[in-house]
Amino acid sequence: MSGRRRPLRVGVAGHDLKFLTRLLDHFRSTPGLEVRVDAWPALARHDPDAGRELADWADVVVVEWCGPAAVWYSRHKRRGSRLIVRLHRFELDAGWPRQVDIDAVDRVVCVSPYYARRTREHTGWPASKVVVVPNWVDTDQLDRPKAPGAHHRLGMIGIAPSRKRLDLGLDVLEALRAHDRRWHLSVKSKPPWEYWWIWNKPEEREHYEGVLRRMQTSPLLEGAVVFDTFGPDVAGWLRRVGHVLSTSDDESFHLAPAEGMASGAVPSLLPWPGADEIYDRRWIHDTPEAMAEAIAVLEEDDWQAAGELARVQVREGFSLDRVAETWTELLCAP
Secondary structure, three states: OOOOOOOOEEEEEOOOOOOHHHHHHHHHHOEEEEEEEEHHHHHHOOOHHHHHHHHHHOOOEEEOOOOOOHHHHHHHHOOOEEEEEOOOHHHOOOOOOOOOOOHHHOEEEEOOHHHHHHEEEEEEEEHHEEEEOOOOEEHHHOOOOOOOHHHHHHEOOOOOOOOOHHHHHHHHHHHHOOOOOOOOEEEEEOOOHHHHHHHHHHHHHHHHHHHHHHHHHHOOOOOOEEOOOOOOHHHHHHHOOEEEEEOOOOOOOOOEEEEEEHOOEEEEEEEOHHHOOOOHHEEEOOOHHHHHHHHHHOOOOHHHHHHHHHHHHHHHHHHHHHHHHHHHHHHOOO
């Protein structure tokens, strides 16, 4: 950037930029970068004039989510500019990647090696265009002292859709409470009925109705599960949590265990595809029963030591500074 006569013009576009918030702050504060945003009001709704203005202005455009915005910008790319698209999990099951003009895309960013491979296999895109940059974790913001009692509290962040497998989290909790009633589970999530695209599916309703019925009838779960309000206060919420569970069937990255690690909580994951390429295998367990056994044997000192190791690992792998530096290099590549 030092040789440029003017700042590098960076355009960012998409309908949901929540995974880019702190990266945007970093870009805006970086000397030599000028940032503008084309915020789409909905997945497939935008102002074409604003899009053309951004495409004409920018040296590099970053499109968050490989959806309609990626399709649009791949077809309106200015000659001489660069286009970077970040692809998450759900887009691969939709038709948008096939509509993207991949010849106009310089890099496709995936958050894990497993999904980079899946993207190449699913789309046939050149391997040279698909790169891996992990999600960022605000490790400084999340690093706070644990509250009393955190050792015996499990946590789950986000339980919708059903593939997040709250039912398996309950399996872990029941196994622990069969021997020690001090164990509790806190869930921080919107309820599934607040997502119309989830609640309209009969199989999703059936799953959650079964889970709720189980919580009402299981003697081991009585009074042991707390649902906390969904919101941005994750750092404060994690002070009360000693173990963050990831029991999903499938994830592209799953930020929850990484956020827990930054807080000093011990992560516990089931072996969803690609988990072992993101997280240390010591945190991954074959079954909910094995997960419960690994959690139960951690006495207070062992739990604190494991939490400290997790904190170090997430700082080394996913800290905001490290990920932002990688993104900046990607933006400024020739």
